[in-house]
Amino acid sequence: MNSRLNSETIAGLLFVLIGAAFLIGSYGLSFGTWRKIGPGGFPAMVSVALIGMGLFVAIKSLRTNGGEPLSFQFGNIAVIVASIVVFGLTVRGAGLLPAVLACSLVSALASKPFRPLIMIAYGLFMGAACSLVFVKGLGMPVAIIGPWFGV
Amino acid sequence: MEIFSALLLGLDQAVMPVNLLWCFVGVLLGTLVGVLPGLGPAATMAILLPFTMGLQPVTALIMLAGIYYGAQYGGSTTAILLNLPGETSSVVTAIDGYKMARKGRAGVALATAAIGSFFAGTVATLLLALFAPSLAEVGLKFGPAENFSLMVLGLLASVVLARGSLPKALAMVFVGILIGLVGQDVQTAEPRFTLGLDEMTGGINFVVVAMGLFGIGEVVKDLEHAESRSAISAPFLSMFPSREDWRRMVPSILRGTGIGTVLGLLPGGGALLAAFAAYAIEKRVAKPKEGFGNGAIEGVAAPESANNAGAQTSFVPLLTLGLPANAVMALMFGALIMQGIAPGPTLISDHPKVFWGVIVSMWVGNLMLLVLNLPLIGIWTKLLTLPFRYLYPAILIFCAIGTLSLNNSVFDLWLLAAFSIAGYIFVKLDCDAAPLVMGLLLGPMMEENFRRAMFLSRGKVSIFVDRPISAGLLIVAVLVLILVIMPRFRATREEAFQE
Secondary structure (H helix, E strand, O other): OOOOOEHHHHHHHHHHHHHHHHHHHHHOOOOEOOOOEOOOHHHHHHHHHHHHHHHHHHHHHHHHOOOOEOOOOHHHHHHHHHHHHHHHHHHHHHOHHHHHHHHHHHHHOOOOOOOHHHHHHHHHHHHHHHHHHHHHHOOOOOOOOOHHHOO | OHHHHHHHHHHHHHOOHHHHHHHHHHHHHHHHHHHOOOOOHHHHHHHHHHHHOOOOHHHHHHHHHHHHHHHHHHHHHHHHHHOOOOOHHHHHHHHHHHHHHHOOEHHHHHHHHHHHHHHHHHHHHHHHHHHHHHHHHHHHOOOHHHHHHHHHHHHHHHHHOOOOOHHHHHHHHHHHHHHHOOEEOOOOOOEEOOOOOHHHOOOOOHHHHHHHHHHHHHHHHHHHOOOOOOOOOOOEOOOOOOHHHHHHHHHHHHHHHHHHHHHHHOOOOOHHHHHHHHHHHHHHHOOHHHOOOOOOOHHHHHHHHHHHHHHHHOHHHHHHHOOOOOHHHHHHHHHHHHOOOOOOOOHHHHOHHHHHHHHHHHHHHHHHHHHHHHHHHHHHHHHOOOOHHHHHHHHHHHHHHHHHHHHOOOHHHHHHHHHHHHHHHHHHOOOOOHHHHHHHHHHHHHHHHHHHHHHHOOOOOOHHHHOHHHHHHHHHHHHHHHHHHOHHHHHHHHHHHHO
């Protein structure tokens, strides 16, 4: 990796990017006048401040060569995000219990060693416990076993 | 004796069985997350917030507050027994506390921490009750200009105390403000930054952001450092401090309480700062023969008193001015709004039961902790041996169910996934997420107050310096900023966070 591309520089550029995105977004809105500021006025000001701060961070990092080179481990975050997505995809159709089971199974992929049988038992237990507490106890409007299973 | 009738009203609320029960649940959960390293009070509160929505406002707040100060107790327990500070605010406790434990004085160290915390909590609660109403009266005089300046000061102060570089923390505040502005504009009802999605017109729920950044972000961070924890608890013989111990701890507890009370009040303050400052001061006043840093009882008594006092008094700016002092208070702020209560100077007069109930419950909760904590130490240390691989799927499931229960919308889960990724990137880029959450919650209010102030002044920006209180607040904000930029302070700040 390029020695200049340290975490500080990337952070600065990321801030510039976020600021620019919001600035572009606020251009579609009315800025209004100083007396009657429109919906776009305040966000545009904050966006400009963010871009400025991002540039400051990025330029400072180039000068001092500070910050550490990055090491991303995409595996874990991908698994964790996947487990949330799987939960979201299944909870309406399959119901809470299967969704919890699926979520814990997928999330377990991030831990070594992966023990499928233990995690199935764990997921079933968690699913049953959550169904009992949240659906039966707190009245959450979600089916425990959903329409996919013909219930 | 208005104060006594007010405290009685609070006591009335605090000892209601349902409130006692949830206070107990709160402190127990708080202690649990305090014991477990990795999951902090902010993350826990974010995860549990959706589930408190069905409770009465006062009950919900009592429980959430319990999580916060319970975590301080739990964090110090593992700091002393295992040299594993469960919370950042108990990092300094581990220095002398663990040394005491190694010398077979773990029981005394734990008792000292508990006594100090309880004393500090009592004093802080009383001070809170005494001074909060008058501070709220000051707050009542605030107009939009003052409110805006107050939020500027609050955000700046919280940035100063954030970990890592200052410009990055400021940038994170701006990011937070912008995310907070997503959704319908309050004045014109125009949708902003919604990417054309109907689900976004209501704005992005702060709980989802906080859960993604704190809760799941921490899980992923911990997965990378999943070390095997061995619980070799130090032996403890006696719980009771000797006469000599008492002589040495009492001045430290008093000093710690004083420092914690004051630092908790400051915008940006709280338990963490209080503990570090108290430890630094004890280090100064300690005589060489007391063996400071080598298992001195002062090194446990002072920071433990200070962090509890600070945790307690950091509620003052929130409940009187509507200004959250740190990320945990920002979550309380959000909880109040979700319960339909406007945090601000009118809270005491509009919702006296909530205000006094929460205050008195903190004292009750501290008492519970004092009684509960010591017998449960064995269980807590056992819990530490629970492998992380059984813990984190449960955290994820709670996050997912909690998010779903907010608006019963699956779309919020996609947002949660997105903010989890963002949280991971921020961790990797060494950007503290706390300032973002502060900005997120204060952003919409800042905008509203800014627009109203500008309208009242007929478009003159000078309104913010023409009004004396507003000008004063902005001067303090500038002073804070100058202080940080000055090299000397910067050095101390870095030193303080490194220790």
